[in-house]
Amino acid sequence: MNRFFIYIYMVGTMVLISSCSKFLERESQSILPEDQVYSDEKMILAVLANYYGRMDWGQHLGDPGSFALLDEAAFSSGGPNNMQNYADDIWRMYDYTLIRNLNEFIQGVKGSTLEEETKRNYEGEARFIRAWVYFNMVKRLGGVPLVGDKIYGYQPGMNPEELQIARATEQASYEYIIDECTAAADILTTDKNANSARANKWVALALKARAALYAASIAKYGARTPDVKTAGGEVGIPASEATRFYQIAYETALTIIQDSPYVLYQKNADKGRNFYEATSSKGSEEVIWARDYKYPGQTHPFTNNVVASSVRGDIDANIVTPILNLVEDFEYIDRRNGALKLRDESGDFIYYTNPQDVFANKDPRLYGTVIYSGADFGGTAITYQAGVRYLENGEWKVRTGTPGAIDNTYGLVTSQDGPTTSNDQFINKTGFNIRKFVEENRDASTRGRGSDMWFVRFRFAEFLMIAAEAALELNRPQDEVAGYINEIRARAGIQPLEQVTLQDIVRERRVEFAFENHRYWDLKRWRIAHEVWNGQDTPTATHYVLFPYKVYAPGTEYHDKWVFEKRKASHTMYPRYFRYQNYYNFINQDWINANPKLVRNPYQ
Amino acid sequence: MKTFFVKPVLLFLFSVLIIACGKDNYEAPSSMLTGVVTYNGKPVGVRGSNASVRLQLWQDGFPVKTPIDVFVSQDGSFSAQLFDGTYKLVTVPGNGPWEHTADTLQVEVRGDTHIDFSVRPFFSLSEVDYKLEGQELVATFDLERISEIRTIDDVSLLVNDTYFVDLGHFTARETLTGIDEGTITIRLNVGSQLASSNSVFARVGVKINGITEAIYDSHVEKIK
Incomplete structure (x- = not known):
């Protein structure tokens, strides 16, 4: 009897043990192995979406303060900004984690069970993103290690030197980016996609044109900064390469202009409004690639941070506001000098009936980029008023007050939209607000919701500008060069140019692409950043603001008119100072410690 | 009984911790x-x-x-x-x-x-002299070219209200361009600085083409 139980016990145990093996060998319900991910299009999209969300570098809408570091806008909330020069690691990025993830993605997709054509398209998309990551590293650091498609792994006992790759030359790095874009363009679809959020053939070609233009101008203008180079070519491109790179940029830009489905946006007859819609409405047929956002879930604080006081939806406003330098670089419709007419020949103020009269006949793109006094935003007219100018015993005096407060004699003294020179938070200090990429929907300016306005990375106008610049550098006929740039100027609504110089291109790009993360990189590749931002009290390095005053002088012809004062920005303490060492970020010491083959950058 | 036991143990643990601290600290550079x-x-x-x-x-x-x-x-x-x-x-x-x-x-x-x-500086300044003539500050110095590699952008006389006087920190400045070598004289009206600041310091600097930095007089002159 006892033995009988033991048998039963033994059999029972065996059953349990054998069933145990199945229990332990179950497939996980929470971890997806690679072959499953890359065989399901929905999951591939989820992986890709993650990559697209990891590419916000430099100026971007998630970091409104980044727009205040150049000569487009200034910090305008709270106390003064003490930045004296650009940091050696400003906007530095070195994202080999993302490169590795992309290589894993390319390998995974290649080995999946999807249809050949689908697989090729995903491969092209990942190769474009990888080229974009490299491009962003190269424009900051010069040549970087090129790891190709290989996925590196470390096994114990392995010689780590195999994992340490030296920097390629700057030229080789740009060539790799251009080749990868060419290859990606061949296998990518030509179709547009929702909100231009994903890569297609034209996006890959767009990067190719931009990268070639950057490489070409570094080759051509490197002579302006002969010391900004390394012995091994990690920084600096030989001048002899300039023509070849300009040719690539020229041909690629022409392909986009002639064959792509994108056009200059001109749906709205109101030119100023049209320019705002071209960049800041998701229906724009001009935008080739954008960082898209979507409420709920994917939003940014840009609108909340930079909106004007009188149209804000929350407490925040005016953290970053445009400066007069940018406003004056916009031309008049028929006059190239864009300086505002503030004083007459004898140095006296010019009196304007309405605040917006001083901006009459300015380039309509000014309206689409910046909110100026008297302009509207979302249907509300915004009037900046720094104070009241009044006559006392035959002498002009100025009175300023708390923003929005009403005085018994003078009425409104200082507008709730500012500008002031106080250290108050969220009060305007420059006399302008940003319009580009700011949503008119008031909810978008609340902290809780945020804005889902996109950030434009490539748009059609850039390729007209690249064609113009490359054609100019290749000594093509002036008719052709002017033709490209005049398409943009005609759309903007200003007079055409007959002769085009590089100076004209520098200026056109400044106003057309303000707040689009172009300015810093443009000045770098032309090697003029150290002259424009020379750290001295010069008109280009110093921030200026515009203070409108309402005149209170009853019984005189001046009463209730407006005068405008140009003054140095009270809250930008130091002029912009771009040193030679800022042309390339310093290489982080930690990277060198991990990879001693990395060559240091100049001045480091 | 219990509390009697816990306290010595805690005390012992603390003393272990305190002693262990000594082991992982390096001497500071001295x-x-x-x-x-x-x-x-x-x-x-x-x-x-x-x-x-x-x-x-x-x-x-x-x-x-x-x-x-x-x-x-x-x-x-x-x-x-x-x-x-x-x-x-x-x-x-x-x-x-x-x-x-x-x-x-x-x-x-x-x-x-x-x-x-x-070092071999690109230029050298010597015999620097600052004189206050009424409200005008006059600086004279000998500028000598040492190295042929670089040229001069400009020569400046700077004043500031703190001891730190350079091309990033000044309240007034007079700049001469087109200068090469020889004895240089720069004049700067410092009337408003003398009136408004408790102290005024002066220094001359030579901005050199092609590099970010300038070469200065190593001595900062207190003129008020």
């Missing part, structure tokens, strides 16, 4: 290396603010090399707190207003050490 950047035995003046001009100390014998940046102050002096050992002191290409050479200065640090670091 030797002071001080020095002056010189040309012909005289200090070379530079911009001292904003971490502008620097030298680098390297030490051989370790697998990973990290330079120690040594910042030069406006009178040309520098200092670093170091461990005893042998270091190499080098210039950083394109940083200071002097020629970069491949030669390095070997520095033996044994306790507090003082060295002269000799």
Whole structure:
């Protein structure tokens, strides 16, 4: 009897043990192995979406303060900004984690069970993103290690030197980016996609044109900064390469202009409004690639941070506001000098009936980029008023007050939209607000919701500008060069140019692409950043603001008119100072410690 | 019974922790290396603010090399707190207003050490004299070309209301361009500075083409 139980016990145990093996060998319900991910299009999209969300570098809408570091806008909330020069690691990025993830993605997709054509398209998309990551590293650091498609792994006992790759030359790095874009363009679809959020053939070609233009101008203008180079070519491109790179940029830009489905946006007859819609409405047929956002879930604080006081939806406003330098670089419709007419020949103020009269006949793109006094935003007219100018015993005096407060004699003294020179938070200090990429929907300016306005990375106008610049550098006929740039100027609504110089291109790009993360990189590749931002009290390095005053002088012809004062920005303490060492970020010491083959950058 | 037992154990654990702390702390570096950047035995003046001009100390014998940046102050002096050992002191290409050479200065640090670091500046300033003539500050100096590599952008007389006077920190400035060598005289009206500031300091500087930095008088003159 006892033995009988033991048998039963033994059999029972065996059953349990054998069933145990199945229990332990179950497939996980929470971890997806690679072959499953890359065989399901929905999951591939989820992986890709993650990559697209990891590419916000430099100026971007998630970091409104980044727009205040150049000569487009200034910090305008709270106390003064003490930045004296650009940091050696400003906007530095070195994202080999993302490169590795992309290589894993390319390998995974290649080995999946999807249809050949689908697989090729995903491969092209990942190769474009990888080229974009490299491009962003190269424009900051010069040549970087090129790891190709290989996925590196470390096994114990392995010689780590195999994992340490030296920097390629700057030229080789740009060539790799251009080749990868060419290859990606061949296998990518030509179709547009929702909100231009994903890569297609034209996006890959767009990067190719931009990268070639950057490489070409570094080759051509490197002579302006002969010391900004390394012995091994990690920084600096030989001048002899300039023509070849300009040719690539020229041909690629022409392909986009002639064959792509994108056009200059001109749906709205109101030119100023049209320019705002071209960049800041998701229906724009001009935008080739954008960082898209979507409420709920994917939003940014840009609108909340930079909106004007009188149209804000929350407490925040005016953290970053445009400066007069940018406003004056916009031309008049028929006059190239864009300086505002503030004083007459004898140095006296010019009196304007309405605040917006001083901006009459300015380039309509000014309206689409910046909110100026008297302009509207979302249907509300915004009037900046720094104070009241009044006559006392035959002498002009100025009175300023708390923003929005009403005085018994003078009425409104200082507008709730500012500008002031106080250290108050969220009060305007420059006399302008940003319009580009700011949503008119008031909810978008609340902290809780945020804005889902996109950030434009490539748009059609850039390729007209690249064609113009490359054609100019290749000594093509002036008719052709002017033709490209005049398409943009005609759309903007200003007079055409007959002769085009590089100076004209520098200026056109400044106003057309303000707040689009172009300015810093443009000045770098032309090697003029150290002259424009020379750290001295010069008109280009110093921030200026515009203070409108309402005149209170009853019984005189001046009463209730407006005068405008140009003054140095009270809250930008130091002029912009771009040193030679800022042309390339310093290489982080930690990277060198991990990879001693990395060559240091100049001045480091 | 229980509490009687717990307290000694806690006390014991605490004492273990306190004793263990001693084991993982290194001695702080204690030797002071001080020095002056010189040309012909005289200090070379530079911009001292904003971490502008620097030298680098390297030490051989370790697998990973990290330079120690040594910042030069406006009178040309520098200092670093170091461990005893042998270091190499080098210039950083394109940083200071002097020629970069491949030669390095070997520095033996044994306790507090003082060295002269000799460089070849692009230009040298000598016989600098500041005179206040009424409200006008007049600076005269001899400017000598040392190196043929670079030219001069401009020559400035700067005044500031603090001891730090350089092209980033000044309240008034007079600039001459098209200058090469010889005896230079610069005049600057400092009437408003004398009236509004409690103290006024002056210095001359020569901005050199192609590099960020300028070369200055190593001495800052207090004129008020």
